[in-house]
Amino acid sequence: MSHTRECACCDPGAPASSGGEMTCYCPLGGVIETVGRKYAMQVVALLGAEGPTRYGELEERLEVTSSSTLSDCLSDLVDENLIERRSFDEVPPRVEYSLTPRGRQLEERLQPLLEWAATE
Amino acid sequence: MSHTRECACCDPGAPASSGGEMTCYCPLGGVIETVGRKYAMQVVALLGAEGPTRYGELEERLEVTSSSTLSDCLSDLVDENLIERRSFDEVPPRVEYSLTPRGRQLEERLQPLLEWAATE
DNA sequence: CAGCATCCGAACCGATACTG
DNA sequence: CAGTATCGGTTCGGATGCTG
Numbered sequence: 008m009s010h011t012r013e014c015a016c017c018d019p020g021a022p023a024s025s026g027g028e029m030t031c032y033c034p035l036g037g038v039i040e041t042v043g044r045k046y047a048m049q050v051v052a053l054l055g056a057e058g059p060t061r062y063g064e065l066e067e068r069l070e071v072t073s074s075s076t077l078s079d080c081l082s083d084l085v086d087e088n089l090i091e092r093r094s095f096d097e098v099p100p101r102v103e104y105s106l107t108p109r110g111r112q113l114e115e116r117l118q119p120l121l122e123w124a125a126t127e
Numbered sequence: 128m129s130h131t132r133e134c135a136c137c138d139p140g141a142p143a144s145s146g147g148e149m150t151c152y153c154p155l156g157g158v159i160e161t162v163g164r165k166y167a168m169q170v171v172a173l174l175g176a177e178g179p180t181r182y183g184e185l186e187e188r189l190e191v192t193s194s195s196t197l198s199d200c201l202s203d204l205v206d207e208n209l210i211e212r213r214s215f216d217e218v219p220p221r222v223e224y225s226l227t228p229r230g231r232q233l234e235e236r237l238q239p240l241l242e243w244a245a246t247e
Numbered sequence: 248c249a250g251c252a253t254c255c256g257a258a259c260c261g262a263t264a265c266t267g
Numbered sequence: 268c269a270g271t272a273t274c275g276g277t278t279c280g281g282a283t284g285c286t287g
Contacts, residue, residue, distance in 0.1 A: 032241070033169070034245045035241050036165070039162070043163030045280070046156075048156070052155055063248065063249070072280085075250085075252085076280055078249085079279090102248085116240045116243050121154070124157060125154045165260070183269070186269095193263095194271090197270095220270090222270085
């Protein structure tokens with residue numbers, strides 16, 4: 008197993024404590040940074056389940072309290088290449104968000120969590 | 128499907144928009160609140176993979192920069208019934224943390240995410 | 248409709264220092 | 268060893284108001 012995130016626990020040069028394989032949990036910290044933000048997971052899950060969705064519907068379905076918060080979140084997800092933004096040249100304006108391939112990978116791995124959360 | 132978290136999209140009294148099933152993504156927000164905190168996911172994943180672990184080893188393995196941050200995180204996880212704290216009456220003092228059954232459920236659902244994160 | 252700008256309070260996180 | 272106390276900087280999130 009390998010990953011790009013640097014940390015001493017995975018550094019080949021570092022001495023292994025017991026000589027065995029040493030799983031690193033730092034990458035998980037990376038996922039959480041991107042996904043821990045408010046609405047991020049919900050956006051990914053919703054887009055995965057329902058396909059391209061408009062901004063306004065995201066606001067409704069996720070019960071967003073402040074539009075700027077959702078707006079910032081969406082920008083981040085776009086920057087992280089997890090979702091894609093597509094705007095149509097219409098009036099009134101229309102914008103749809105959808106998962107990128109990478110976003111879909113994440114969404115698939117989020118499924119078990121969502122199902123469990125829903126029964127809690 | 129049902130869950131305890133209240134939200135209008137799941138309110139039985141609320142009118143369904145298209146008469147069909149309406150998946151609610153709010154519970155996911157709940158998971159994230161507990162798990163979005165720094166070190167939380169890593170602690171759960173590590174305990175799941177390696178069993179009861181001492182405080183000091185958690186600090187090392189997770190490359191914790193500030194002990195108070197980890198300390199707070201652990202308290203939260205205990206409060207949320209995801210991990211268990213067991214202290215031994217020895218000198219020097221020893222404390223071990225382990226997953227509760229509920230914590231293990233979460234850990235299992237975190238696995239796919241960890242594996243994916245490690246390859247990113 | 249789909250947002251961004253701004254402001255402000257709350258929460259979080261890290262560093263340092265100290266205890267049982 | 269295994270924490271807690273405190274403090275300050277930074278980020279986050281909510282509310283309001285305004286544009287293309």
